[in-house]
Amino acid sequence: MAGGISLKELAAELKLAPSTVSRALNDSYEISDATKKRVISMAEKLNYHANPFARSLRENKSKTIAVIIPERINNFFAQVVDGIEEIAQEHGYHLLIYNTHEDLERERKIVNLLLNGRADAIVMSVTSQTSDISHLQKLHDRGLPIVFFDRIRADIPTTKFITNDYESAFEGTKHLIKQGCTKIALLTLGKDLSISQERQRGYSDAILSEGMELNPALTLYCSHEEPHNVKLIQELLLSSDRPDGILSSAEKLAFATYQAIKRTKLRMPSDVKLISFANSSIAGLLNPSLTTITQPALSIGNECAKLLIKKLTKPKHYELLDQVITIPSQLTIRESTLQE
Amino acid sequence: MAGGISLKELAAELKLAPSTVSRALNDSYEISDATKKRVISMAEKLNYHANPFARSLRENKSKTIAVIIPERINNFFAQVVDGIEEIAQEHGYHLLIYNTHEDLERERKIVNLLLNGRADAIVMSVTSQTSDISHLQKLHDRGLPIVFFDRIRADIPTTKFITNDYESAFEGTKHLIKQGCTKIALLTLGKDLSISQERQRGYSDAILSEGMELNPALTLYCSHEEPHNVKLIQELLLSSDRPDGILSSAEKLAFATYQAIKRTKLRMPSDVKLISFANSSIAGLLNPSLTTITQPALSIGNECAKLLIKKLTKPKHYELLDQVITIPSQLTIRESTLQE
DNA sequence: TTGTACGCGTTATCAA
DNA sequence: TTGATAACGCGTACAA
Secondary structure: OOOOOOHHHHHHHHOOOHHHHHHHHOOOOOOOHHHHHHHHHHHHHOOOOOOHHHHHHHHOOOOEEEEEEOOOOOHHHHHHHHHHHHHHHHOOOEEEEEEOOOOHHHHHHHHHHHHHOOOOEEEEOOOOOOOOOHHHHHHHHOOOOEEEEOOOOOOOOOOEEEOOHHHHHHHHHHHHHHOOOOOEEEEEEOOOOHHHHHHHHHHHHHHHHOOOOOOHHHEEEEOOOHHHHHHHHHHHHHOOOOOOEEEEOOHHHHHHHHHHHHHOOOOOOOOOEEEEEOOOOOHHHEOOOOEEEEOOHHHHHHHHHHHHHHHHHOOOOOOOOOOEEEOOOEEEOOHHHOOO | OOOOOOHHHHHHHHOOOHHHHHHHHOOOOOOOHHHHHHHHHHHHHOOOOOOHHHHHHHHOOOOEEEEEEOOOOOHHHHHHHHHHHHHHHHOOOEEEEEEOOOOHHHHHHHHHHHHHOOOOEEEEOOOOOOOOOHHHHHHHHOOOOEEEEOOOOOOOOOOEEEOOHHHHHHHHHHHHHHOOOOOEEEEEEOOOOHHHHHHHHHHHHHHHHOOOOOOHHHEEEEOOOHHHHHHHHHHHHHOOOOOOEEEEOOHHHHHHHHHHHHHOOOOOOOOOEEEEEOOOOOHHHEOOOOEEEEOOHHHHHHHHHHHHHHHHHOOOOOOOOOOEEEOOOEEEOOHHHOOO
16 A cells, blocks of 8 residues: 555565565675665665565564553653654664553453464553453463563562552651651542552551551542542541641542542641642642652653563563562652641 | 464364365355364464565555654643544554654654554654655555644645644634734744744734734744743743733643743733643633633544545545645633633 | 465575 | 575465
């Protein structure tokens, strides 16, 4: 369709055998420099481009990495994708992107699609509903290199990249306590997610370590729908359990909190302080500016891609070990947790 | 590598000819229902997945759309990509993503890469440096369907999707004037970009239509580096030409403006009002909340994908006409342009 | 209704 | 140093 010239045609033009031309273009040692030059210049003149499918078919690899993310591209995932793209492009790899929209059925479908070799490797963050992992297991069993990031599944024996969720949540909660908070709420998404569990654990341990009591009513399980979350948070803020500090485990929940607070007569940070996992560059411009735990999203993307490309390039020398690699987040204190 | 079973092996297992199996799987009318069922169930049992490269090679199409964006995935591009992905997935298309990082050389390289048929079609927004378009011309000459969005090139005869840049800038500027501004600045990126030109025209016309004078010193050509922009804007705010209103033609320039204002003793909106093209969902949470012109990014993505898929699916019935399709932006008035 | 034979554009093996 | 040939896995014209 795209009307390119084939290797055979190029060879005919040069009065050479296709195999010779192929070798010349691939800089084989068996070909004389003179021929190489002649072939290359003619290839350029005729605008020859090797057909990627013929090559992939022949070599059984696609020079392509697939990225599967679980929701609309937010600040975090945008940075991760950027990080992967950067490294992929550098190494001549192509990037396929898929969105599961938090839907396990879609995740299954996409994963099955990738079973056919369209991508050489996969970078993935699972759905918040992903409980059954047989589809992921199958992928791994087939020998398709896969790494997880952020929303990982510990039960697939491969490399996972996360940030120090436990420590960050612990530090964040400690920070709230230090700022005088005594009733601290946790906003979280789904209980199945490993990161949610880790963050919750960090939150709980911080509270207990201070000899304070854990109040289950202060843990809010939010959804992926903004209006619903705003309502939920607002109700919490107006309840008898009203918190004076909030640890939000996702950027969007922090934004929902700003909205919820706006609807009440409460003031931030005097009545309630807020700290959140977030990757928005404009946390400092919010009113009040938001104290954040920022995940190293770009680095996570970079590392995922680097590792996979190493594995693909030198399969003998690199293994995707069953390990969790932690890249620390950064706590940036701003007005939303200011003591007054 | 991914150890899949081939059509031939599947056929052997079924004691049928490969062609029969192929036809059964493609639901050909020539095959009996009984055989079809037998084939399909065996295919599922053995986890057969057609090799996409063999198929692409044979059919000369990839079921893949490539998206080329010019910079890191910001809110606007994230939404566009989401919009494309949504439609692509719905129709069984795959999505490749490339980032030119505002670098013409990279743009050329990527475009040349796509000359080999790896993608059936391209959705693209050009670099701000894209002056020479021979590489794009070549792509189009080769018959590869391509549509542009946002940063378009009028000189390639195909369909382009944009928002009503002129009108939006015109309305935005009028709004500032109505709010009492008399010295209105324009923040823009690169003069080569069609959208920048349109927005500048809307800005100029609005000012002239009110019988006001155009001051060239009030048009600020910004870069892609935040610190530099902040400095530039700060200087403008402290100069003798200090504006009392600012129209920002990109989200990131609005954020830079917030920072610049913070560094001065000026107050927003009393001393200077700000309106900006922006797609961030949290414009309303800024301090002061930001009056925005929001581009229909998701729709733009949707429409690009829909059109291309129509063209790919029914090439006879759809043409990528040389036309510009405009999807209007939405003006949302908030505190940053409040009259006091 | 099913089977045979070929070609898509590469690369690799073997021969010259 | 170069050429002839086969093979990757699929779809399709033609034959049965």
